[in-house]
Amino acid sequence: MCMVVLIHMDASLLIIQPTASDPIYRQIVDQLRRLIASGQLVSGETLPSVREVAGFHAINPMTVSRAYGLAESEGLLERLRGKGMVVAARRGGGDSEAERLRLLEPALLDLSRKAQELELAAAPVLERLQQLLGTP
Amino acid sequence: MTAIVEAHAAYAMQALDLSQAYAGHTVLDRLKLIVEPGQVLGLVGRNGAGKSTLLRLLLGLTQPQTGQAWVFGDPALKLSDAVKQRISYVPQQPDAMAWLSAGQLMDFVGRFYPRWDAAYAQDTLQRWNIDTNKLMAKLSPGERQRVDLVRALASQPELLVLDEPAAALDPVARRELLREIALRAGEAGTTVVFSTHIVSDLERVASHIAFLHQGRLLLHCPVDDTKERYARLWLPPRFASVIGEIPALSHRRHADGSSSLVIECDEDQHWHQAVTLEGARLDVLGLEDLFVEIAE
Helix, strand or coil, rough: CCCCCCCCCCCHHHHCCCCCCCCHHHHHHHHHHHHHCCCCCCCCEECCCCHHHHHHCCHHHHHHHHHHHHHHHHCCEEEECCCCEEEEEHHHCCCCCCCCHCCCHHHHHHHHHHHHHHCCHHHHHHHHHHHCCCCC | CCHHHHHHHCEEEEEHHHHHEECEEEEEEEEEEEEECEEEEEEEECCCCHHHHHHHHHHCCCCCEEEEEECCCEEEECCCCCHHHHHEEEECCCCCCCEEEEEHHHHHCCCCCCCCCCHHHHHHCCCCCCCCCCCCHEEEEEEHHHHHHHHHHHHHCEEEEEEEEEHHCCHHHHHHHHHHHHHHHHHCCCCEECCCCCCCHHHCCCCCCEECCCCEEEEEHHHHHHHHHEEEECHHHHHHHHHHHHHEEEEEEECCCCCCEEEEEECCCCCCHHHHCCCCEECCCCHHHHHHHHHC
């Protein structure tokens, strides 16, 4: 394994919404978790530096450091000397369907609460959701 | 008092018991504040809450009626030249040297700053659409504030104090300013204190937030913590009699008898037991909603 292909994630892949009710550092960790679970970020892929993310999104670098630190302690990322942050090894080719579905749980709970507030039955909601997801 | 006087050298800014009143109206009420080096403090508050007054008092440009402020350990009212060189302040309406062009102004003031970045000044004036040949007197108030922002940034200060910097900038230039603030804080350890009414700007770049309301600073904490530390508790009408017993930053009674309270969780992330009352609802709020909830 002396040939290493460097894949470098771009800072623009992250979406930052300052006004959302989740703090920015959590938004970053949640997105990394999803991107890694889906296999869009693969093991060994380098993350953009703290400076790149902070500069691109005009956010405080400490917020990015905190997010990376948290993702590291969760085992999503690891710090490689001379390379910075990379996607941790064991996370390789994406998580099982059950694990990925678990990450969707907060959004599903939110959706179901809103559907109930609107007194919508399940069928039309599911139908629309199916349209959005495209037919399998 | 001597113990306090010895404690402040490590802080970029410190204020103790600052009070100010105009025509019998209290603007600042025994306000305390500490800004540590490298912090980016975003100061928010309603119009007329006293944000500009507070910044001026912190820098020693106005004498407080009570209390004292320090900058890098110097009493704000008697700053040494050495400390003055480390600070840049951009007021909302800068005093311009009207007889100079923006270009001449930069050449002139640049000589007074040991770390002046002339190339940065020139590039940024161009990007921010300032005609460097035009006399300052002929520029609009917004353009004059932009020139002053460029002056402040090009001097590479250790402490940057900005009063409503967003007002003079279009969204593109504003984003660029935020990027400068964020990166300088992260790399050069620049301390930044800025007032704004654009809460999303604050959420992007500030490390800390302070909400100036009725002369006091509320919600003074790291920005990341705000959304996890404060929330709105909604209680149905039948609990109207107990809301006075719940410690809260604000109590609001709605027309239907229900109530909204902004409450703070304790250090172990536990909320007041009232959140378990039947029918109670706890909502996490964005910063802007939090301010509105408290200020209304």
